[in-house]
Each structure stands twice: as structure tokens, then as C-alpha cells.
Amino acid sequence: MVHIRRLQEEGADIIHVIGEIDASSSIELDLTIAKSVGEGHRKILIDCHALEYISSAGLGVFMSYIDEFKEKKIQMVLFGMQERVANTFSILGLADLLNIRQTKGEAKQLADELSV
Amino acid sequence: MSYQFNTGCSLHNLKGIRDFVRKALDQEGINEITTGEIVLALDEMCSNLMIHAHHCNPDDSLGIRITRGDRQHIIFEIIDKGNVFDINQFQTPDLDNLIHQKRKGGLGIRLVKSIMDEVEYLNRDGSTVCRLTKKV
Numbered sequence: 001m002v003h004i005r006r007l008q009e010e011g012a013d014i015i016h017v018i019g020e021i022d023a024s025s026s027i028e029l030d031l032t033i034a035k036s037v038g039e040g041h042r043k044i045l046i047d048c049h050a051l052e053y054i055s056s057a058g059l060g061v062f063m064s065y066i067d068e069f070k071e072k073k074i075q076m077v078l079f080g081m082q083e084r085v086a087n088t089f090s091i092l093g094l095a096d097l098l099n100i101r102q103t104k105g106e107a108k109q110l111a112d113e114l115s116v
Numbered sequence: 117m118s119y120q121f122n123t124g125c126s127l128h129n130l131k132g133i134r135d136f137v138r139k140a141l142d143q144e145g146i147n148e149i150t151t152g153e154i155v156l157a158l159d160e161m162c163s164n165l166m167i168h169a170h171h172c173n174p175d176d177s178l179g180i181r182i183t184r185g186d187r188q189h190i191i192f193e194i195i196d197k198g199n200v201f202d203i204n205q206f207q208t209p210d211l212d213n214l215i216h217q218k219r220k221g222g223l224g225i226r227l228v229k230s231i232m233d234e235v236e237y238l239n240r241d242g243s244t245v246c247r248l249t250k251k252v
Contacts (some may be wrong), residue, residue: 001131022134023163024127053134055159056223063223066215084152091153091230092223093211 001025004032012111013041014104018050021058030061033076037065042074043111045104049080054088062098075099075114079107117144119182125170125196133162133180137192140182144190146252154192154250157231160224161194161203161246169198185249189233194246202237203228 002019013036021029036044046062062078069076077099081089089095099114101107119140123129137158141151162178170176178196185191208229209222228235234249 020131020134022127022130022159023167024130053155055130055156055163056227057163060214060223063211063215084149087149087152088156088227092226097211097215 002028004028006032006036008041010108012043012045012108013039014045014047016047016050020053021051021061022053022055023057026055026057026061029058030064033061033065037068037072037074042072043108043115044074044076045107045111046076046078047080047104048078048082048085051081051085054085056092059089059092059094063094066097073115075111077101077107077111079104117182117184120179122177122179124174125166125172125176125178125198126174127163127166127172129174130159130163130166134159136180137182141190144184146190150250150252153231154190157228157248157250158192158194160228161248164203164224165194165196165198165201165246168201169196188251190250190252192248192250194248195240195243197243200237200244203235204237 002017002021002025005016007014015032017029079101099110101110121136123132134155137155138151141154165178166172178194181193183191203225206225208226214222232248233251236247238245238247
């Protein structure tokens, strides 16, 4: 079960993911990111502090946007990941393919730098 | 040591499966990171089975049995009566291909093969058994 909240802050769309993302709930993450893109946001920050668990269904959502975001010059940065969640990204080698930072400040800074 | 759990093939039951596996491994004194990886592998296997062999029919059921092979190995069996969904028949997909094809699936097989030491299939009493072995 996952709860997703959005908040706009200093030109970035911040998506808070709370709970667990598996094959039954990954669609909610997908729809939220698609909505953010549809609204024209160019800096999307994913707050993972309260993300307790993610399976390949959730990882696949992030991965499926990599090419589209490159084409549209949209910057997505994930931040605040707990160790066990970060480990799942590492097992697949996704930690190198996605932008991941520890804090919201670092995530904002990276999104700003990449937007220049 | 032996733990058994039965559930319907609805994706909404994945959380119950994760909780069951986590609790069993906690009782066996397995560390948190290894437990997290095993929970993930079982989630991936069960969701694949629910989707591809049972079309998420909640009236179909699957069972999970956890036993200790020896001090260093834990054996996980997923037992059902659906068609075999043998992940050994699928090549581990290349990450670049998955990205360019914008595929949201395919990562689960990579995860299971990375985490588990052995994945094998057998028949027992008319049921299909997927047996995963993990060295701990």
C-alpha cells in the first residue's frame, strides 16, 4: 500500500512516496509521475524518506522514464532513500542510471545544475 | 524449522507474503539486509506467478514453504497448480534494452537471479514446486 503526495517548491515538483511499492501499487507512482510531466514540470524530485519497500515493478516505473526525460530535458532526482531501499537499486545497477542524492537540498542543487 | 503460508493469487496479497517471509527469517536470525533481499526475491517470484500463471485470480491459491536445508542454506518452495513459469527459460534482460524499450517489466528476473543461489522446478503430488535456495 502506498500513499503519494505532491508539493511544489521553488520551481520543483516534489513527490513524496509513503509506504510500499509493489506490483499492486506501482501504477499509482506511474500515474503521479505522468501527471507531473503532463503539467509541464521540468524538475521532479522524488522524496523517498518514507518509502519502506520497492520491488521491480516500482523500479521499472523510474526506468521507463529515463529516455523520455532525456529527450524532454526533464530532471528527476530521488533523495532520502533508506539503506534497504537503496540496496534494491544497487543490486540492479540502477543507482548509476538514476540521479540519487541523500538530502532534498542536494537533490534540488543537482536538478538546478542539470537544468542549466 | 518449517514455515508454511497459503494465500490467493491476488496481487493485494503480496504484502502478506512479504510479512510472512520477513517474520520467518527474523526468527531464524538472518540479518536485515539479507532478509530484505530474500523478501524481494520471493515477492518477485510470487507476483510473476500470480500475473502470468494465474491472471491474478484470487480464487487460485499458492503456498510458500520455508525450510532449512542445512546450517548454511535456506530453501523456499512456492507451490501451486498453475502453468510453470520457469524463469530459467528467460535470458536475463539487458538493462539498456529495457530502458530503450521503456519496459516496466523484466527487472524481476534479474533481481531473483542476482539474489538466489539456485532456482529449480519440480513436480510433487500433481503440484508445481519452484524451489529457491539461498546460502546464508
